Amino acid sequence: MPKKQIVFIEPQATVNSYRIARSLKLTKRYETILFCFAKVDKDFYNKAYDRIFVLELDHKFRLNNLIALFKKLLSKEKKYFFREMGKIEPYLFQISGPDLFTLISLFHLKENIPKIYYSNDTWGIAKRWLLFKKFGFKGEFQRICEKICFRKVDGVLNKSSIKQFELLSYKVNVPKIALPPSPFDEFIFYSKNKNREINLVHGGNPNPTIKKRINFLEIIKGVTSQKIYFHTYGPCVVEKDDMIYRREAKKNKYYCIHEKVSPYKLNEEMSKYSFGSLLDFWDETEFKKNPAMVNTDMGSKMINYLEAGLPMIVSDQMEYITEIVKKYGLGLVINIKDLKNLREIIEKQDYVQLKKNIKKFQEEFKMSRVIKEIENFYERVATNSIKKFKRNIQNI
The missing domain is CATH 3.40.50.2000 (Glycogen Phosphorylase B;)
Incomplete structure (x- = not known):
């Protein structure tokens, strides 16, 4: 039986996603792939991912690095990175955020492939004035990125309490679960x-x-x-x-x-x-x-x-x-x-x-036990997504 392919897209490689990807690999039912916008310690992360694609982009937008950023965005490296991302057809994508580059990635992915958003932090629950006070325009920008991500995906994995979604000023109308603190x-x-x-x-x-x-x-x-x-x-x-x-x-x-x-x-x-x-x-x-x-x-x-x-x-x-x-x-x-x-x-x-x-x-609560719950959630999201896509095709 062929392995299911799961693609992780992250601003920078995180240990939280490592725990999930490595646990999936250990079941021998999955192939895991990482697309990342920051340098990756491959000696460490190769244990969790079968393939890793990296496009190093500076997440701090400063005048002195804008030229380098534009050069990178026009480079062959960037074209190859997004070309590989766009042509891949996995079982599902898991996108971490909120982040500008992972948001851009969402628009490069095939519409018919299920997408799950992994929420590291939920910026929308904080009062707007407080975010601006602490983070300047970045706070408001992260809120916008997050809201778009919630609307474009088929399911949400949340690192924190499920109550966070009740505190948003809008509804997230997709399946969602909060993961327990699971030791790997x-x-x-x-x-x-x-x-x-x-x-x-x-x-x-x-x-x-x-x-x-x-x-x-x-x-x-x-x-x-x-x-x-x-x-x-x-x-x-x-x-x-x-x-x-x-x-x-x-x-x-x-x-x-x-x-x-x-x-x-x-x-x-x-x-x-x-x-x-x-x-x-x-x-x-x-x-x-x-x-x-x-x-x-x-x-x-x-x-x-x-x-x-x-x-x-x-x-x-x-x-x-x-x-x-x-x-x-x-x-x-x-x-x-x-x-x-x-x-x-x-x-x-x-x-x-x-x-x-x-x-x-x-x-x-070790991850080898919890991973089944995550697999079941993936299956639920994938099934719903495929049905929704077929309905949309029929209505065209």
Whole structure:
């Protein structure tokens, strides 16, 4: 029986799509292909995709790179990339966004092929003025791209809560599901923490400073002042903030900045710590103005912590995540006022039981189990899409 072909189109290759593509490949029922608009670590991503096509385009539109961008758009490389994309006839396309280049791709794909949109973030649920305040014209542009994508596809896979669609100002009239935080089997570790010291890890680079968000450096200081180690990986995306974090690490022995590592290596390293940190707090006044995005978001770090076998400490403002943490006993939920007593709160926990709960969750929700749900969703979307296309042909 021939394998079903699934094509992933992404602005830049993501670990979330890697988990799905690799799990599909492991069933031996699928061939997976990636089209990507940024440089790809092929040593890593070749394990998930049978073929990879790359067209490197800068996503930051600045005057000094516009000439290079136009040259790239007129190049043979660009023509080959979109020609290959346009002639392919897979079982279905999965497009990640919102993003200008993936949106453009939608118009190059054959109409009769089912298309699924993978929503990394749902920009339309945030208030327009707030997006403009934080991201300028990019915020409004992302909202527009997202809305067009929702209208042109046949189904939606959502990384976060399904409630996000109820918060949009328009309806998304296609099948949609929200994926549970599913650890990928090959990335799963069991906690190796044997250290008597308490070690918290923020599974990525330190947060940049954003107005009205509680300063992340102050959170780090509040944690480490209680003789709790705090670890981050990679440089802060804002260079000025990165220098501040590095200065703090030099004088604060409890704050450790590590080099950025591959997703697999990151999980392995994190498995030796005590807790995963989701300590992201917003000023209460600002949070009340627009709670939707924080309330309904599913941070990718949560999946990393589950794969690393780590119980987690979560901000109570992250409502969707806290519901899961409380339901399955995956860690503890705190508010900003609890931060000053964090060590005392941690020491009262039954840590052995928390680790048992994590292990149980890993087994119950690992990707090799969840992939069947995704396959069933693909089948449902593909069937509906083909019927719709045939009806449209008959009505011409």
